[in-house]
Amino acid sequence: MTIRNRIALQFSLIVATILIVFSVLIYLVSATYRREEFYDRLKNKARTTVRFLIEVKEVDRELLKIIDRNTLTALFDEKVLIFDAKNRLIYSSVDDQIIYYRTALLDEVRRKKEIETFSEHNELVGLLYRQNGRDLVVLASAYDQFGKSKLENLRLTLGWGLLAGLSITIGLGIFFAGQSLRPINQINQQVSTITARNLQQRLDEGNRQDEIARLAMNFNDVLHRLHQAFEQQRSFVSHASHELRTPLAALKSEIQLGLRRPLTVTEHTEVLTNLLSDTDRLIGLTNSLLLLARTLETSNQVAFQTIRADDVVFLAKDELVSAKPQYRVSVDYSNLPETETETLIKANEELLKQVFLNLFDNACKYSLDHTAQVRISTDSQYCRITIQDKGIGISTQDQVHIFEPFYRSTNALDYQGFGIGLSICMKLIELHMGTLSVESKLGEGSTFTVSLPHV
Ligand code: ADP
Numbered sequence: 001m002t003i004r005n006r007i008a009l010q011f012s013l014i015v016a017t018i019l020i021v022f023s024v025l026i027y028l029v030s031a032t033y034r035r036e037e038f039y040d041r042l043k044n045k046a047r048t049t050v051r052f053l054i055e056v057k058e059v060d061r062e063l064l065k066i067i068d069r070n071t072l073t074a075l076f077d078e079k080v081l082i083f084d085a086k087n088r089l090i091y092s093s094v095d096d097q098i099i100y101y102r103t104a105l106l107d108e109v110r111r112k113k114e115i116e117t118f119s120e121h122n123e124l125v126g127l128l129y130r131q132n133g134r135d136l137v138v139l140a141s142a143y144d145q146f147g148k149s150k151l152e153n154l155r156l157t158l159g160w161g162l163l164a165g166l167s168i169t170i171g172l173g174i175f176f177a178g179q180s181l182r183p184i185n186q187i188n189q190q191v192s193t194i195t196a197r198n199l200q201q202r203l204d205e206g207n208r209q210d211e212i213a214r215l216a217m218n219f220n221d222v223l224h225r226l227h228q229a230f231e232q233q234r235s236f237v238s239h240a241s242h243e244l245r246t247p248l249a250a251l252k253s254e255i256q257l258g259l260r261r262p263l264t265v266t267e268h269t270e271v272l273t274n275l276l277s278d279t280d281r282l283i284g285l286t287n288s289l290l291l292l293a294r295t296l297e298t299s300n301q302v303a304f305q306t307i308r309a310d311d312v313v314f315l316a317k318d319e320l321v322s323a324k325p326q327y328r329v330s331v332d333y334s335n336l337p338e339t340e341t342e343t344l345i346k347a348n349e350e351l352l353k354q355v356f357l358n359l360f361d362n363a364c365k366y367s368l369d370h371t372a373q374v375r376i377s378t379d380s381q382y383c384r385i386t387i388q389d390k391g392i393g394i395s396t397q398d399q400v401h402i403f404e405p406f407y408r409s410t411n412a413l414d415y416q417g418f419g420i421g422l423s424i425c426m427k428l429i430e431l432h433m434g435t436l437s438v439e440s441k442l443g444e445g446s447t448f449t450v451s452l453p454h455v
Helices: 003-055 061-070 103-112 145-192 211-260 265-297 309-323 349-365 421-431
Strands: 076-083 089-092 114-119 122-131 134-143 305-308 328-332 344-347 371-378 382-389 435-441 445-453
Touching: 003 061, 003 076, 003 122, 003 134, 003 145, 103 114, 103 122, 103 134, 145 211, 211 265, 265 421, 305 309, 305 349, 309 328, 309 344, 309 349, 309 371, 309 382, 328 349, 344 349, 344 445, 349 371, 349 382, 349 421, 349 445, 421 435
Parallel strands: 328 371
Antiparallel strands: 076 089, 076 134, 114 122, 122 134, 305 344, 371 382, 382 445, 435 445
């Protein structure tokens, strides 16, 4: 069943229940009023008849019968019977009919003084009338043709009204449910046209206020992120193949050079040394690419532990200095807090070490003195590690791009590198819920700051 039909059905069921309950109530209340009103009229009739008979001397039974039959208020099939204490019928408003009555009924009237009951289809009241020590029982019965036909009319009116009301409700339910779900149908149609090739397409955001507009806006957000991820992937592949092609071409020309003529042992050694350095470069590049790809892929499967940020800094420093002894990393402890909890962070040690290794390596690589100044400080929320150098610096225009994969600023082209390290660092720091920022002046040096939330 479609949502439109389900809403229409629920809406109709609710309205139908309300309508039925109201109609039944109205009918029952009207029926009760009619009965009470009719019993009152019967009682009045009974009292008037017995008073005329007993108290008005000028009125005898025959005259009373004539009056009874000709009163304007005479009710349909009306009978008034009066019985004395010995259950003898002393007056009957109808002569030509056989009158049945039960003595038990008369006794009940004597006991209760007043009763309201039915006799076949007719309503019947019984009254005990006491006059000068005489107990008379008056029974008045009649068929309320007028009231019952009014009630029948009411029943018909309510029945047809209910039917009409329900039809209108179902019609309106389907119409309004369709109206309110129309934007979803439109979104459905628009979504069905989106493929991997046209991810830049956006859904109509309507009034940007209601729930459906918000759904469209959120979906557009998802599309935007998907588009970005696709673009990143595409540029990664094209950059990676481009980067791999250059050293592979260099390798090929070295080999061709070696094959062109017989070489002396010194020339052989030279060619092989060049081949080795090119292969090293290829291995370095492949490793970086692999790390970048893994960082993008496995970001949600990384195990985190509570570790000390300063410990990781030292691990990275030791590893870098033992691999490149010409580099110097000096760590400044002066801002370290008394309480060690402020340097405790939730992190993956191996990945965080990669970040520091890269930042220390860059600081040493891009500065003449090959020195990185590292400072560790904390505040109420974050543990900060700043890496400063007095190197070539980064221009303001380049600062916005250096965290993109494969971006290298022009002043860095004379130095070895692939432009991948910082983008990996950024991804890994984001994975740790931290931030990585840079401040730099061309020709004066750079300061990279890693901020990580401490426990
Ligand atoms: P790589 O150093 O291999 O080129 P990175 O991703 O680590 O790649 O850095 C990207 C670019 O950012 C570098 O090419 C360089 O232009 C710039 N850069 C990074 N660190 C520094 C630094 N300490 N001093 C000057 N420039 C830097």
